[in-house]
Amino acid sequence: MRPPGLILAGGRSSRMGANKALLPLGDKSVLGHVIGRLTPQVSDLAVNANAPFPGFENYRYLADDLAGQLGPLAGILTGMRHYSRQLAEASHFASAPCDSPFLPSDLVPQLSAVCPDPETIVIATSLERRHPVFGLWPIALAEDLEHWLTDSDNRRINAFLNRHRTVTVDFPSLQTRRGMLDPFFNINTPEELTQAAAFTEILE
């Protein structure tokens, strides 16, 4: 059974200076590519952001449960709370950020294939780096994550992972006519948007 999915889009895009999810890349916006890649992989899709994005009004938006721009873990907590209410049968939900248009088309099946039990976090890696915003998150960790975010100053996602059983799945670089590309390449700056534009051939 496919898990539900959440696109993390609750950040400030301060390095870009404009909502990076809505910037054009080839024939769609960055977010349009992420939605296109993720939709077939999940049973349900919601967007974590404080208000609907123009052009994407038809999606379900989840504002952070905790105020104060606490980083991506606040979005993960929001997803855990939402899916524990909406889908009692789901043990995990899948997350991906709004700024990674080349994400693997088999991301969620590959993460799900190694998921051993309802309490283990499953995270993607590439080129020997962990990418915790691409993960399968146990809904059962909601209480612990809420305490972690409200009781400590440490909001780093890797620190939270170190508290829990975590397994990883490695994804290879993509071969393109322009050379190899990390499937988790994300667009934070105008320069990275220009770099990504060189690889639109591999986007549908």
Ligand SMILES: Nc1nc2c(ncn2[C@@H]2O[C@H](COP(=O)(O)OP(=O)(O)OP(=O)(O)O)[C@@H](O)[C@H]2O)c(=O)[nH]1
């Ligand atoms: N819900 C939520 N998501 C966040 C928050 N901060 C960042 N994110 C998301 O986490 C992912 C990684 O965020 P970053 O790229 O590091 O930060 P950003 O705020 O989007 O961009 P910068 O302001 O340029 O750092 C993105 O998908 C963001 O949308 C937050 O406070 N709440």
